[in-house]
Each structure stands twice: as C-alpha cells, then as structure tokens.
Amino acid sequence: MKQLILKVWENDRIAESVYRMVLEGPELEEQKPGQFVNIRLDGQFLRRPISVCESEAGMLTIIYKVIGRGTEALSRRRRRDTLDVLTGLGNGYDLSKAGDRPLLLGGGVGVPPLVMLARKLREQGKDVTAVLGFNTKEEVFGETAFRMMDCKAIVTTVDGSYGMKGFVTDALPEDYSYFYTCGPEPMLKAVYRKTLTSGQFSFEERMGCGFGACMGCSCRTITGYKRICREGPVLEKEEILWTD
Amino acid sequence: MDRLKTSLCGIELDNPVIPASGTFGFGYEFAQWYDINCLGTFSFKGTTKEERFGNPTPRIAECAAGMINSVGLQNPGVERVIAEELPKLKQVFRKNVMANVSGFSVEDYAYTCEKLDREEQVGWLEVNISCPNVHGGGMSFGTDPKAAAEVTAAVKRVTTKPVIMKLSPNVTDITEIAKACEGAGADGVSLINTLQGMRISLRTRKPVLANVMGGVSGPAVFPVALRMVWQVCRAVKIPVVGMGGITTAEDVLEMMMAGACAVEVGAANLTDPCACKTIIDGLPAAMDKYGIRNLEELRI
Numbered sequence: 160m161k162q163l164i165l166k167v168w169e170n171d172r173i174a175e176s177v178y179r180m181v182l183e184g185p186e187l188e189e190q191k192p193g194q195f196v197n198i199r200l201d202g203q204f205l206r207r208p209i210s211v212c213e214s215e216a217g218m219l220t221i222i223y224k225v226i227g228r229g230t231e232a233l234s235r236r237r238r239r240d241t242l243d244v245l246t247g248l249g250n251g252y253d254l255s256k257a258g259d260r261p262l263l264l265g266g267g268v269g270v271p272p273l274v275m276l277a278r279k280l281r282e283q284g285k286d287v288t289a290v291l292g293f294n295t296k297e298e299v300f301g302e303t304a305f306r307m308m309d310c311k312a313i314v315t316t317v318d319g320s321y322g323m324k325g326f327v328t329d330a331l332p333e334d335y336s337y338f339y340t341c342g343p344e345p346m347l348k349a350v351y352r353k354t355l356t357s358g359q360f361s362f363e364e365r366m367g368c369g370f371g372a373c374m375g376c377s378c379r380t381i382t383g384y385k386r387i388c389r390e391g392p393v394l395e396k397e398e399i400l401w402t403d
Numbered sequence: 404m405d406r407l408k409t410s411l412c413g414i415e416l417d418n419p420v421i422p423a424s425g426t427f428g429f430g431y432e433f434a435q436w437y438d439i440n441c442l443g444t445f446s447f448k449g450t451t452k453e454e455r456f457g458n459p460t461p462r463i464a465e466c467a468a469g470m471i472n473s474v475g476l477q478n479p480g481v482e483r484v485i486a487e488e489l490p491k492l493k494q495v496f497r498k499n500v501m502a503n504v505s506g507f508s509v510e511d512y513a514y515t516c517e518k519l520d521r522e523e524q525v526g527w528l529e530v531n532i533s534c535p536n537v538h539g540g541g542m543s544f545g546t547d548p549k550a551a552a553e554v555t556a557a558v559k560r561v562t563t564k565p566v567i568m569k570l571s572p573n574v575t576d577i578t579e580i581a582k583a584c585e586g587a588g589a590d591g592v593s594l595i596n597t598l599q600g601m602r603i604s605l606r607t608r609k610p611v612l613a614n615v616m617g618g619v620s621g622p623a624v625f626p627v628a629l630r631m632v633w634q635v636c637r638a639v640k641i642p643v644v645g646m647g648g649i650t651t652a653e654d655v656l657e658m659m660m661a662g663a664c665a666v667e668v669g670a671a672n673l674t675d676p677c678a679c680k681t682i683i684d685g686l687p688a689a690m691d692k693y694g695i696r697n698l699e700e701l702r703i
Contacts, residue, residue: 160435162676199674204621205465206674229465245676365461365611367472368673371432373425374448374477375463377456384456384477402459 160247160370163187167240168218170233175297176225177268178234182242183218190214191251192276193341193361193393196221197369199243200232206245207233208369208388210341210361212271213278219246222271222300248369249392252276252359254283258336262358263289263310264327264350266342270301272361276339281308288335289313292327292346296320328353348401360399361392378402406697407686409443411665412565412590412642414499414526416443419655419698420683423646423669424449424503424529424569425474429488434495436676441683443665446501446529447484447492450519452511454480458536459613464602469621469648470670471600473614475536476505481515489522499526503569505534506554512544513557520562530558533571533596535618545571545596548583555587565590567644570635572624573599577631578638585639593644593667594635595628621670624648629661636662650678652685656693659701 168181190196190211196219197206207229213220225234236242254276261280263273270291280287287310293299294317305312313330314322323330327342328349338358340350347360364387367373371389378385380398385391407418422433424446433439457477464471478484492500502519506512516528532545532554544550551568558566568584570577572595581592597618602611610616628647636643645663649655650671658666671678695701 162436203465204467204469204670204674205463243675365463367463367470368426368676370436370676372428372676373463373472373673374457374474375472376460377462377474377477378460379456 160245161186161188162243162245164241165244167236167238167242169238170236173222174300177222177298177300178225179212179220179222180233180236181218181220182244185217187217187219187246189216190219190247192254192279193251193272194247194249195369195392197245197248197366198233200229202232203229205367206369208248208366210272210392211275213275222268224268245369249388250390252339252361252393254279256337256357256359257283257285260286260288260334260336262332262335262338263287264338264340264342265289265301266292266327266346267294267298269340269342269346269361272341273339274301274304277305277308277310281310287311288332290315290327290330292342293321294318351396351399351401354396358396359393360396362387362394363392406690407683409665409698411644412527412567414565416665418443418683418686419659419665420679421445421501421644421665421667422672422679423667424531426669426672429492430496430500431491431494433672433676437680439495440497441680442498444498444501444526445496446503446667447488448478449476449503449505449531449534450478450481450484450515451476451505451507452481452515454478454483461611461613462617464611464617466600466602466619467623469619469623470673471602471612471617471619472597473536473612473617475614476534481518485518485522489524493524500524501527501529501567503529503531505531505537507537509553509557512554513561516558516566517561520564525564527565527567528558528562529567529569529593530554531569531596533569535571535573535597535599535616536614545580546574548579551580552583552587555584555589559588567591567593569596570594571596572627572631572647578634581635581639585641589641591642591644592635592639593646595624595631595647598624598627620648622648622650625654629658632658632663633661649682652682652689655682655686656689656695656701659698662702664702
C-alpha cells in the first residue's frame, strides 16, 4: 500500500459512460491483477475505489463507468492533472489455481480487472477463454484487448445488439479448468450457480477507507468475517455466503 | 516539542491529537502508512462483551463535506481483543492507548471495562454511550442523564484508570448529560459522537444505508461539535476531549480554544491515512501564525 500523487497521462471515453484513464508516477509499483486503487477527488469527501485494469512499474490503467458525482469528476480530469491515489489495495486474484484452461467471466465494468489477469495467465502459457457481458452494443469494450493476447473472447449483450444475445452465463464453454469473475452481484450469483469448477469472485462494496480501518465493507464468509477492501475484494467460491 | 504537550486526566500527551475510535482499528492498519508513535494516543475500535458483526452493508454513504456510517460496532469481543488485538497493537505503539467500550446493559459496560482496565497499555477507558447505530444500547444510555450516570458509576466501581464518557450530540441539551456523568464520577468527557442522518438514492428511491440511518461525521459537523464542546466546557470542571469533523491543525486550535484539552480525529483518517500525522506536523506552523507559544495557554 502506498499513497502517491499520480499524473494523468490520458483519460478517454471508450464506450457509453465508460472511460479509460492511464496514470503515471515514478514510485508506482506493479499492481496485482484484481487489486484496486482509491482515488481522492476535489469536492468529494470519500475516495473512489476503482479496480486496476493494467499495470506495470511507473504506470497503471483503470477503466471506470460514470455512475455518480465522484466518477463524473474523475471523467473531467485531463492530461497532466494530478490525483492523490492509494495504491496496492486488496488481495487480488490468486493465479496459482488457474489450471491449464482458465475461464474469465466479466460483466460491464467488471471486465477491466480481468485484462491484466488474462495477460499474466497468458504469460504462463495458459489457454484463456474470456466471456464479456454487456447490456447493449454501445457499452461494449475490451474485446480487442483479449483477442490481442490470443485469448478466446466471447461477447454477450442482453439485447443481442452485439455478439451473442443473453447473459455471460448463457455463453459458458463446456470445458474449463477454473474460473475468475468480476461483475454486478446478480451476475456473480448466476456464475456461482452455473459454473462447474471452483473459482474466484471479485466483489464490489461501498467503502469508507479502502485499507481496512473502518469496517465499512465487511461481509460474512464461511471462514469468518472479511473486509472486502482488505481480505477481498477477491473471495474463493467455497467461502462465499450470499446475504439473500 | 514541549509546546505541543498537553495532559488528559493526569496522563501527559506529547500532543493533543488522538485518532477517534472506529476510524483507526487497533492501530496496526495505520502503522503501515506512518509511525503511529507520533500520536498523542489513539482510541481503539469500540469493544463489546461479545463479538459483533455489526449491521448489513451498505454501511457507508457520502454527504457534502462528510460521510455517514452505520457500521454498528463490529468487533471481535473483549476476550479476543485482549488475546489477539492488543498484542498486535503493542508491537506498533509504545504509548498508553485509550480503550473504547460499548455495551447493551450497565452490566455489559462494567464487565468489558473491568477486563480492559487490567491491561497494562490501557491508559484511559472511553465509554461510548452514544453509538447511534445499535438498537437497545449505545446511544440510549447517552440520551438520558440518569442512564448515563448509572453507566458511569458502574464503570467507576470496577476500574482504576481514568474514565472518559463519550457523549452523543443527538440530545436536547448535551450539558445535562455531561453534568450527570461528572456527578457520577467520570474523569472526563469526549464529544461529539456522530449526528444521526441518512441519504436516499435517487436511482433506487431507497435509503442508501441498509440500516436506513447512520451517523454523520466529517467537516460538515465541525461547527456543531465546536458549539457543543464550548457549552460542555462551561458546564463541567472535568477535562473535555473535543471531536467532530477535525481535519486540519487550525481545527485543532479552534477546538482547544473552545476549551478542549485534547482532540480526537475521526473521518479524516479514512480519506487520508496520514491525516493525523499531517495535522501534528502542521501544528507548530499554525501556532506560529496565530501567536500561540504553547497549547497550555489555550486552556480556559
């Protein structure tokens, strides 16, 4: 965990209400796939936690959707603006369990953390399939990133305006060794029900601090109470307790 | 840096800055951001007799210049706090720590305080009779002078260390509660806990917090806190710890000018993990700017 002042390198709209921001700073270390950063914004009291999409030493990319005032303010940051960012937060995905043919399941802005994960898995020579779900064509992003890494990429849209019509869980391949997923909770619940192997889920929760101090994002698991920001955001399928 | 020294119920503090309970865990989360031995002390996470998970999520909402929480006293219970948390705390913090205690009955408070009173590193007991986020306890003791006095007396009977009663602003007249605590033997009072509030999501048309209501903190509440500290300082003779929305060194000075002998900093720790260190480091320059030689001269 490090508190850094990072410089905005680019901040572009890439799909409906979705932006990609590249941040740079000499002290920035490579983040783990599935980790997140917590960004301070003028006029907002709480920071905004955003998952890391890509990262290397000195640079990181986030992809975020404009939902409220915080992300709206973020979308107005321009090249060379600076941001106060807490980096290296959360546990991240555990790559050691992937097996030979890992499956990545992303929904909407749950897709970004799977990009770096896919790259790391490809570097280990894994045969990666990614299923990316969106509501409609205008919201689709990320397909090319997975294709360029020689992953098999399947896109689904709820309205059928692009790719396969339906949900991510309607496009599950028959054969995979393990899965990693991130997306809205209804999707995660469907993934939980319909997947045949073990896997890892990345969760979203409203946070106070993002580094384990306030107990704002606690959840119950089979193995006890966990903080989404600290022991999460990634939980294993076997430890999840759905609240309803 | 003698000019920052102050004392709280007879124990000297290197400076008046104390991270508030519930925003600082048991210290070790923050020791990863800075050496927390620069603090005056800190008040650790509110501890109850039994383990508590707290309220359902979402537990956090934002508001203009602040936040609302409905965490609901999540903690592992006093036995595990003593067995697991305090040894970890000791590894990162050398000074006396403030033990924050909550309960659901007078007996609960006394039980938990008695246990923590025996812990060597505990310098003060801060008794939270003001948590707005739990039912049938917490704030219900802090909104009635008789109940507040009863908790104070019960805790005083079983403890040897200074007892500081943490007061709720969600009352008609906070000085009545403060005076009741003083009359029952409290060694000090701290105030204010959070103000009850809520938010509704325009998108879902439902309350943002699963618990519907929560406690408002952050800079938004500072003027309210300052006013109450001012009133209480003029109503009681025991030391007053001021808190509520402090984010800068200037806020600390203002709170001490109202009569507080030390201050607690809460929500600021969550938005900036190094907030308390920054405030402490900024105190000498802020004092120079306003011609304050040492903090003792601010005491009324």
